[in-house]
Amino acid sequence: MTRIIPATLALALICGGCVSTSDAERRAADETRCRSYGFRPATDALARCLLEIDLDRAAERRFRMDTAFGGTPWFYGRRW
DSSP: OTTHHHHHHHHHHHHHTTOOOOHHHHHHHHHHHHHHTTOOTTSHHHHHHHHHHHHHHHHHHHHHHHTTTTSSOEETTEEO
């Protein structure tokens, strides 16, 4: 019984890490989001909306990587 619980937890963590969305699915979700704001297809405003979503996603990813191991961002071996 004591071996089953850790093995089950390990399997759940491994399988949970495999779930991701493809680039096409992410793009479709972003377009749906921008269209829900009222932007029309094939316009510069829609392109800007998609760009802002992509930039926000990249900034969030950078923040998570910078703070992953200590909470405070570190840059090139010293605190910024």
